[in-house]
Amino acid sequence: MREITYKQAIQEALREEMRRDERVFLLGEDIGVYGGAFGVTLGFLEEFGKARVRDTPISELGIVGAAAGAALMGMRPVVEIMFIDFSTLALDQLANQAAKMRFMFGGKARVPMVLRAPQGAGTGAAAQHSQSLEALFVHFPGLKVAMPSTPADAKGLLKAAIRDDNPVVFIEHKLLYNRKGPVPDGEHLVPLGRAEIKRPGRDLTLIAISNMVIKALEAAEILAAEGIEIEIVDPRTLVPLDEATVLDSVRRTGRVLIAHEACRTGGVGAEILARIVEEGFDYLDAPIRRLAGRDFPIPYSKVLERQVIPQVEDIVREARRLLGRAGGGKRNDQ
Amino acid sequence: MSLTIEALLGMYRTMVRIRAFEERVDDLMMKGLIHGTTHLYIGMEAVATGVCSALKPEDYIASNHRGHGHCIAKGADLNRMMAELLGKATGYCKGKGGSMHIADLERGNLGATGIVGSGIPVATGAALAISMRKEAKVVACFFGDGAANNGAFHESLNLAAIWKLPVIYVCENNQYAMSGPAREMFAIPRIAERGSAYGIPGATVDGNDVLAVHAAATESIRRARDGHGPSLLTCETYRWKGHSRSDANRYRSKEEIAAWQARCPIQRLRRYLEELDGLDARAAAAIEGDVRAEVEEAVQFAEKSPVPSLEGAEADLYA
Numbered sequence: 052m053r054e055i056t057y058k059q060a061i062q063e064a065l066r067e068e069m070r071r072d073e074r075v076f077l078l079g080e081d082i083g084v085y086g087g088a089f090g091v092t093l094g095f096l097e098e099f100g101k102a103r104v105r106d107t108p109i110s111e112l113g114i115v116g117a118a119a120g121a122a123l124m125g126m127r128p129v130v131e132i133m134f135i136d137f138s139t140l141a142l143d144q145l146a147n148q149a150a151k152m153r154f155m156f157g158g159k160a161r162v163p164m165v166l167r168a169p170q171g172a173g174t175g176a177a178a179q180h181s182q183s184l185e186a187l188f189v190h191f192p193g194l195k196v197a198m199p200s201t202p203a204d205a206k207g208l209l210k211a212a213i214r215d216d217n218p219v220v221f222i223e224h225k226l227l228y229n230r231k232g233p234v235p236d237g238e239h240l241v242p243l244g245r246a247e248i249k250r251p252g253r254d255l256t257l258i259a260i261s262n263m264v265i266k267a268l269e270a271a272e273i274l275a276a277e278g279i280e281i282e283i284v285d286p287r288t289l290v291p292l293d294e295a296t297v298l299d300s301v302r303r304t305g306r307v308l309i310a311h312e313a314c315r316t317g318g319v320g321a322e323i324l325a326r327i328v329e330e331g332f333d334y335l336d337a338p339i340r341r342l343a344g345r346d347f348p349i350p351y352s353k354v355l356e357r358q359v360i361p362q363v364e365d366i367v368r369e370a371r372r373l374l375g376r377a378g379g380g381k382r383n384d385q
Numbered sequence: 386m387s388l389t390i391e392a393l394l395g396m397y398r399t400m401v402r403i404r405a406f407e408e409r410v411d412d413l414m415m416k417g418l419i420h421g422t423t424h425l426y427i428g429m430e431a432v433a434t435g436v437c438s439a440l441k442p443e444d445y446i447a448s449n450h451r452g453h454g455h456c457i458a459k460g461a462d463l464n465r466m467m468a469e470l471l472g473k474a475t476g477y478c479k480g481k482g483g484s485m486h487i488a489d490l491e492r493g494n495l496g497a498t499g500i501v502g503s504g505i506p507v508a509t510g511a512a513l514a515i516s517m518r519k520e521a522k523v524v525a526c527f528f529g530d531g532a533a534n535n536g537a538f539h540e541s542l543n544l545a546a547i548w549k550l551p552v553i554y555v556c557e558n559n560q561y562a563m564s565g566p567a568r569e570m571f572a573i574p575r576i577a578e579r580g581s582a583y584g585i586p587g588a589t590v591d592g593n594d595v596l597a598v599h600a601a602a603t604e605s606i607r608r609a610r611d612g613h614g615p616s617l618l619t620c621e622t623y624r625w626k627g628h629s630r631s632d633a634n635r636y637r638s639k640e641e642i643a644a645w646q647a648r649c650p651i652q653r654l655r656r657y658l659e660e661l662d663g664l665d666a667r668a669a670a671a672i673e674g675d676v677r678a679e680v681e682e683a684v685q686f687a688e689k690s691p692v693p694s695l696e697g698a699e700a701d702l703y704a
């Protein structure tokens with residue numbers, strides 16, 4: 052299969068959907084000539100013109116609300132928020148309008164919009180440009196939340212999100228943009244709400260999201276050399292969450308580790324853990340463990356930034372510990 | 386002009402200091418020695434210098450992502466600034482903030498923010514505190530043209546207007562918000578016109594003329610200190626460098642950049658000082674030499690400083 056980057060996969064999804072459906076258009080800051088802060092929309096202005104590639108002022112609340120309004124009218128806007136941190140400026144329109152209009156109007160409205168934004172630490176962008184905020188969006192019924200970890204998932208999920216009749220928050224990871232992976236030729240859709248097992252294994256279920264999947268795959272190699280086979284489950288969308296695939300894996304392994312980059316407190320790991328306990332308690336041979344970002348804003352210093360985010364070695368250590376192996380010593384997290 | 390030669394030389398030195406600091410930061414960034422991104426103030430030195438020279442030491446400023454110039458003009462220590470940029474424990478924020486978040490509370494710098502426009506409500510609140518305590522201080526709030534299109538700007542100006550707060554809103558119109566040209570992002574010719582929408586004075590000055598900035602700021606500050614409330618001061622200027630680390634400058638021409646570089650705020654003050662016989666080539670070279678040495682010392686201080694640790698970081702999270 053051909054290999055393209057995560058960024059190219061997103062570009063393909065956007066381009067294909069814009070060619071396919073006149074109603075799809077882009078809104079965002081610096082998405083025109085500049086091509087977006089991460090270069091995702093480079094070349095789109097030339098192909099689709101100013102009317103469909105709308106460079107906006109720095110007005111997050113305004114543009115997300117305008118997307119909701121246009122969607123209500125039957126358009127299919129895709130908003131780029133430059134860093135997910137800035138989505139908090141638009142939260143009213145997203146949470147109180149886009150997410151709720153359909154239900155509070157008695158099931159009458161449709162709000163087919165997508166909010167794309169990159170998140171994650173690792174670039175030295177500090178506290179206001181490095182957060183992982185998926186937990187925020189998961190908490191508003193009416194929103195769907197996608198978090199692809201591979202180019203194939205990025206393409207397939209974004210196309211599905213654009214065709215979905217609901218507001219979808221599509222969360223990209225900055226450190227993934229230039230990673231390559233196989234993506235099928237031609238039409239490629241990944242339905243929202245279906246997890247994927249990224250690596251099969253019998254000893255432990257590791258539920259990882261976004262960039263943590265990449266770290267999990269690395270950790271799995273190290274563990275395999277010690278005879279430990281971990282199964283990596285990537286939910287791919289947090290809403291809807293594919294509980295069946297998660298529980299099926301837990302039933303087979305009996306041990307669970309959940310890894311995400313977002314802060315531990317109130318993170319989606321807690322939600323996933325709770326669902327496993329509620330529905331799959333009898334499958335468990337050990338307490339479920341979570342690996343998450345420490346409860347700090349992301350520090351600027353490279354040294355500190357690395358310390359607050361789970362790393363490959365943390366996954367390895369936690370997995371060993373869950374399996375009672377040597378080298379799984381106590382972790383100094385909170 | 387009532388400014389003494391000495392005062393003018395002070396402004397000159399501040400601008401040269403900002404320029405020298407920023408050029409060295411640019412250089413460190415090119416060499417990959419700075420982990421995150423930075424937003425350089427080169428070309429805009431007259432704005433921070435003109436405004437801060439009109440403030441008293443006990444007055445306040447609120448800064449933004451392009452904040453090194455504000456910091457230096459308010460008297461910051463270059464060693465601690467450079468250490469922050471290199472992520473060291475001796476930096477202004479102990480390496481936790483970086484370029485976009487330098488705060489120097491002792492000198493009245495209420496801190497920089499990376500969320501465009503988000504310093505404007507904070508500056509407004511600081512002015513509210515001053516007003517409630519009936520102090521004679523003022524807050525100068527720096528932000529870009531781009532920030533003036535965010536809701537925070539509009540809500541804050543109205544609040545300050547109805548409460549008559551001692552704040553001056555200094556809009557640094559460097560013609561672009563990243564790639565967004567001010568000429569396309571506003572449907573009005575002058576941002577300062579927005580003052581009238583909130584019932585406050587709005588003035589536009591040549592932001593590359595430090596004397597014009599100083600004069601206009603002095604007027605706004607007097608108004609604020611006398612209890613007549615806020616004003617909006619737009620300084621027309623230009624950013625010479627790319628927006629941040631990664632900027633291919635696709636949205637503007639080399640000719641346009643060159644035309645603005647020909648209007649260098651530092652050269653302009655230098656020519657004026659020369660006409661007044663306040664500065665000659667030797668004295669200018671001495672100032673240049675001083676500040677370059679100071680910047681080098683800052684780099685050495687930063688390089689020698691220890692990296693931070695997370696030990697005790699909880700105390701930096703909750704008071």
Ligand SMILES: Cc1ncc(C[n+]2csc(CCOP(=O)(O)OP(=O)(O)O)c2C)c(N)n1
Nearest residue numbers: 137451499500501529530531532561562563
């Ligand atoms: C709320 C928010 N939206 C977008 C950004 C990304 N961004 C950082 S600086 C900038 C341009 C700011 O322009 P302006 O206010 O004119 O200041 P300048 O950089 O020109 O000094 C943008 C879009 C941000 N940091 N915060």
Ligand SMILES: [Mg+2]
Nearest residue numbers: 529530561562
């Ligand atoms: Mg600007």
